[in-house]
Amino acid sequence: MADRFSLGLDVGASAAKAVLLEGEVVRARSIQRSGADFAAAATACRDDIVTKAGLATGDIEHVVTTGYGRRSVPFATSAVTEITCHARGCYAGFPRAITIVDIGGQDNKVIVVEASGDRRNFKMNRKCAAGTGAFLEEIANSLDTPLSSLNGLAAQATGDVKLGSFCTVFAKTELLKLIAEGTPLPEIVKAAFRSVVMRIVEMDPLEGDIVMTGGVVAYNPVIVDLVSEALGRKVLVPDHPQCTGALGAALIGQDR
Amino acid sequence: MADAKKSEIRKIAASKTMRKLMADHFYELDRAVKEGHPKVAWCTSVGPAELLRAMGFLVYFPENHGAMLGATRMATETIPAANAIGYSPDICSYLTSDIGAFLQKRTPLRDAYKGIEAIPEPDVLVFNTNQCREVQDWLAWYGRRWSKPVLGVECYKGVGEVTDVHVAGIAGQFEAMVPALEEVSGQKLDIDRLRETVRLSRECSDLWKEVLETAATRPSPITFFDSTIHMAPAVVMRGTQTAIDYYRELLAELKARIDDKVAAVEGERLRLYWEGMPIWGRLRDLAMLFLELRTCLVASTYANSWVFTALDGDDPFRSMARAYTELFIVRSDPHKEKYLEEMVKTFSVDGIVFHDSKTCPANTNCRYGMAQRLQERLGVPSITIAGDLNDLRCYSDEQAKTQIEAFVEQLA
Ligand code: SF4
Numbered sequence: 327m328a329d330r331f332s333l334g335l336d337v338g339a340s341a342a343k344a345v346l347l348e349g350e351v352v353r354a355r356s357i358q359r360s361g362a363d364f365a366a367a368a369t370a371c372r373d374d375i376v377t378k379a380g381l382a383t384g385d386i387e388h389v390v391t392t393g394y395g396r397r398s399v400p401f402a403t404s405a406v407t408e409i410t411c412h413a414r415g416c417y418a419g420f421p422r423a424i425t426i427v428d429i430g431g432q433d434n435k436v437i438v439v440e441a442s443g444d445r446r447n448f449k450m451n452r453k454c455a456a457g458t459g460a461f462l463e464e465i466a467n468s469l470d471t472p473l474s475s476l477n478g479l480a481a482q483a484t485g486d487v488k489l490g491s492f493c494t495v496f497a498k499t500e501l502l503k504l505i506a507e508g509t510p511l512p513e514i515v516k517a518a519f520r521s522v523v524m525r526i527v528e529m530d531p532l533e534g535d536i537v538m539t540g541g542v543v544a545y546n547p548v549i550v551d552l553v554s555e556a557l558g559r560k561v562l563v564p565d566h567p568q569c570t571g572a573l574g575a576a577l578i579g580q581d582r
Numbered sequence: 583m584a585d586a587k588k589s590e591i592r593k594i595a596a597s598k599t600m601r602k603l604m605a606d607h608f609y610e611l612d613r614a615v616k617e618g619h620p621k622v623a624w625c626t627s628v629g630p631a632e633l634l635r636a637m638g639f640l641v642y643f644p645e646n647h648g649a650m651l652g653a654t655r656m657a658t659e660t661i662p663a664a665n666a667i668g669y670s671p672d673i674c675s676y677l678t679s680d681i682g683a684f685l686q687k688r689t690p691l692r693d694a695y696k697g698i699e700a701i702p703e704p705d706v707l708v709f710n711t712n713q714c715r716e717v718q719d720w721l722a723w724y725g726r727r728w729s730k731p732v733l734g735v736e737c738y739k740g741v742g743e744v745t746d747v748h749v750a751g752i753a754g755q756f757e758a759m760v761p762a763l764e765e766v767s768g769q770k771l772d773i774d775r776l777r778e779t780v781r782l783s784r785e786c787s788d789l790w791k792e793v794l795e796t797a798a799t800r801p802s803p804i805t806f807f808d809s810t811i812h813m814a815p816a817v818v819m820r821g822t823q824t825a826i827d828y829y830r831e832l833l834a835e836l837k838a839r840i841d842d843k844v845a846a847v848e849g850e851r852l853r854l855y856w857e858g859m860p861i862w863g864r865l866r867d868l869a870m871l872f873l874e875l876r877t878c879l880v881a882s883t884y885a886n887s888w889v890f891t892a893l894d895g896d897d898p899f900r901s902m903a904r905a906y907t908e909l910f911i912v913r914s915d916p917h918k919e920k921y922l923e924e925m926v927k928t929f930s931v932d933g934i935v936f937h938d939s940k941t942c943p944a945n946t947n948c949r950y951g952m953a954q955r956l957q958e959r960l961g962v963p964s965i966t967i968a969g970d971l972n973d974l975r976c977y978s979d980e981q982a983k984t985q986i987e988a989f990v991e992q993l994a
Pocket of ligand 1: 645674675676677713714715716717859941942943944945971
């Protein structure tokens with residue numbers, strides 16, 4: 327039966343993520359860079375998914391989109407915000423009262439979910455790049471270092487260098503100062519990670535069980551360690567932290 | 583997701599009358615400046631308009647012009663000119679967009695009203711700092727520019743209970759203004775005329791309140807977006823019979839909607855409260871978004887700011903002092919929270935949208951934990967939208983839209 331398949335597509339600012347559900351079971355996942363064309367990235371994700379699952383596109387009855395590009399996908403059957411989808415996707419993995427911290431490419435979100443799975447409230451970071459994936463991209467650029475190497479570098483740091491300023495531009499000026507002082511690269515990267523963590527802990531009291539999601543978390547586990555350290559308890563991370571929004575969307579598709 | 587089927591904003595028939603009244607208002611001011619009489623007074627939106635009117639002035643409200651700059655999105659182009667002369671992008675964007683427009687010799691009045699080339703040059707400028715300190719700086723700039731007297735009232739802040747001490751303090755300042763105003767107007771204050779003006783203003787206020795209260799009905803016949811438009815006569819024409827006649831017409835139309843069960847938002851399923859300044863340049867977009875989400879913004883602190891129930895023609899100075907000090911914006915947080923609690927009950931509100939307006943701290947009430955306290959005490963959830971009244975550089979359409987949609991998904 328075709329409608330057993332539900333596809334969740336999280337079309338974010340930097341990547342499109344897809345999860346295909348067959349009943350309760352995840353049949354396939356896909357992650358593609360989104361760039362300027364959301365529809366193309368979504369299509370690439372879907373095509374990759376159907377190939378992996380050995381299906382035809384017509385086999386998928388529900389396509390629920392989420393993320394910034396959620397309204398740009400012509401084959402979507404419905405669209406739901408990423409806040410609702412992350413809540414649903416995370417609750418599926420951790421069915422209890424949780425506070426979700428999602429670090430995205432362009433914004434951060436804190437979503438408080440009750441033990442029943444209902445959402446109590448949510449917050450988005452303010453309108454700047456501080457603390458987001460975009461901030462780390464800026465830092466990687468300034469340091470002339472590939473984004474993918476940041477986690478490995480931060481893991482080598484042993485000191486406690488910090489960046490004091492709130493603003494991405496000011497933080498970059500601070501970086502220049504650290505470079506000029508000869509601060510080792512791993513210490514500088516870890517300082518940038520600490521800055522991300524500061525932007526997160528000042529968003530919310532972060533009570534109870536914390537679940538972290540998003541691409542930044544997927545590629546930079548050191549950030550999760552730093553949040554755990556800041557909160558004094560272990561932070562939870564789902565198996566595919568970048569795909570919880572897409573999973574939530576697929577689950578919502580199943581309800582429809 | 584917003585409903586794919588496009589809905590239409592339901593038009594209010596009285597708008598036609600209002601457009602004519604507003605045109606008359608601006609043409610009358612323009613004529614007065616060109617002919618040299620009557621004298622023109624600028625007044626802040628919750629300043630002592632009744633006193634000025636009773637002394638024969640035509641009254642112009644720069645904030646009304648600020649809102650027009652915002653709504654036409656001209657503000658985003660004019661703000662930088664004020665920033666460049668030292669008026670920071672962090673201060674009131676009514677002020678910066680208005681002064682910037684003046685420096686660039688622009689005004690939305692020119693596009694809206696053929697023959698009007700500029701804002702009306704005042705003979706006197708009068709402020710009340712009950713709303714904020716910015717109004718004083720704003721009027722002072724024009725006062726220097728045109729070498730015209732700037733008079734004002736220094737108001738109390740964070741007022742809990744409004745006491746006789748407050749009332750006496752403000753009433754005394756109003757009275758002390760009279761000789762200077764008489765000098766400009768060339769007429770003596772006629773106390774009976776002031777009494778009558780205050781009485782008319784009160785009647786206007788009562789009708790405006792009744793208009794806003796029609797939204798307590800389910801479904802509501804009016805939205806916050808309608809009220810931001812239809813409040814104009816309560817701001818610029820209070821104290822005149824014209825404003826009263828207008829609100830009678832509007833009220834009759836809304837009552838007819840109630841009788842016929844006509845909803846401002848077709849299929850209304852959620853009712854929200856807007857706390858903070860409007861985002862003037864995005865009123866239409868937001869109105870459409872809420873319409874598609876079948877969510878009605880039923881009430882707001884903003885539109886209620888022109889309800890002055892204390893006005894009393896028998897005691898004009900003291901009642902004006904009380905009315906202009908009783909305003910939400912002047913009050914302490916505990917008072918504001920009590921007020922919001924009442925609003926939530928009266929209008930059966932499901933949630934609150936706080937607008938954190940970058941350049942208007944005075945009308946931004948979510949920066950000291952109020953949203954959290956209200957959620958804890960009343961169980962009313964809320965969201966906070968980062969934006970601004972006029973400076974769209976401080977606003978992200980996408981982020982606001984996502985937050986609003988997510989809030990509706992949460993509540994629905
Ligand atoms: S209350 Fe806010 S918007 Fe109004 S004049 Fe003052 S700062 Fe500007």
